[in-house]
Amino acid sequence: MKVTGLEKERVCDFVAYCKKHRKELDDSYLYDSDLEEFEVTLENPTYVLINEQEEIIGAASFVLDDYHKRGKRARFRIFHSEMENIQFYQEMLQALLTHTTDLEKIFIFIPVTNKKLIEMIEGLKFSVERFSFLLVREDLEVPHVHLPDGYELRAFRPGEDEENWRQVRNAAFATLKGSETPITIEGVAELLTHQDYLEGGMMLLFHQGNPVGVIRGADDEYEDAPIMNIGPVAILPAYQGSGLGRILLRAALEFAKESGYRRTILSVNGENERAKALYIQEGFKQVEAVACYHYFV
Known part of the structure; x- marks a missing residue:
């Protein structure tokens, strides 16, 4: 297993991974319209977890546009691994943290029903800021x-x-x-x-x-x-x-x-x-x- 920066040649694979798992996650930045326009840029730092068969089995990506940068924070587009191992989450997080110069915090929204991701996030020392409800x-x-x-x-x-x-x-x-x-x-x-x-x-x-x-x-x-x-x-x-x-x-x-x-x-x-x-x-x-x-x- 290895964590590597997303290459342009694998954007389609990354998009497919996002579509496969978005119903488990907060999909605010995972709509078809967002993914169709997705590019590897400074505003979209993205890393993927690759297995021995060179398949993407995990992904971590920030939304780091002008609005979020002015607020000195970055929002996760996706933070997910098919392997429920906190080590892989830790490695993807550390890769993304290299893009947080001048930022104060990073944040992620997680459906309260996704207990497994919450367990991983809390294991990485994230803490709850607030709750939000969809009506x-x-x-x-x-x-x-x-x-x-x-x-x-x-x-x-x-x-x-x-x-x-x-x-x-x-x-x-x-x-x-x-x-x-x-x-x-x-x-x-x-x-x-x-x-x-x-x-x-x-x-x-x-x-x-x-x-x-x-x-x-x-x-x-x-x-x-x-x-x-x-x-x-x-x-x-x-x-x-x-x-x-x-x-x-x-x-x-x-x-x-x-x-x-x-x-x-x-x-x-x-x-x-x-x-x-x-x-x-x-x-x-x-x-x-x-x-x-x-x-x-």
Whole structure:
């Protein structure tokens, strides 16, 4: 057995390995669209575990894009071995740690049902940072959206609303675990070019002409069927607790229905109990729970 850097000639084998095992893992960066575009670059440091037959039987890869680097952290795309031996995980981890100069920590999301991977991760001295829950809403009726006086809800206007979106999102998530790193105007603009982008799915809420809330609906897939992913749902701190989050959520649900989606999906941090309670009140049900483990480098 040996751990080696992924070579360009074996990217197809790596992609096949990811597809084979992604249902056991957090698949946030293992969708077909992500894997189709995967390349061996500085943003995607990747190592594989090879057996005597030169087959890939393990893989470890970071997502190290501009957003994560600005937050001084790296997220695992995949960390998995078909051989349940902590030594192999240790060797892959050590290889990846050579790419963590100037970083403070690395982190990974693991479904709480994957006890074997959790055992390996904890054996490597990772610790739980937080929990996150995945919620799904079936094809239910959507309550009417009623805006209070002085408020306006409209679709994102490319070339005009990037700064409005950035300000609201960053202020709303400044203390939210995992989302503290502010996004840039360029990062907002990139949302318009993602394969999951839906025309009209990005909306802003204004109060007397000032932006106070944002929400995004994006194309996604869950259990091999189309679904609309909702997020972020962000309200300026000064406006939180006044029912505006419910208004934004219902607007997104209405957009999903108009766009032909029968189901919607979103995720929420475990400590954000108020948001989770809102989603459940609006018809969402918890379908998965994942633990975020981090490791300080």
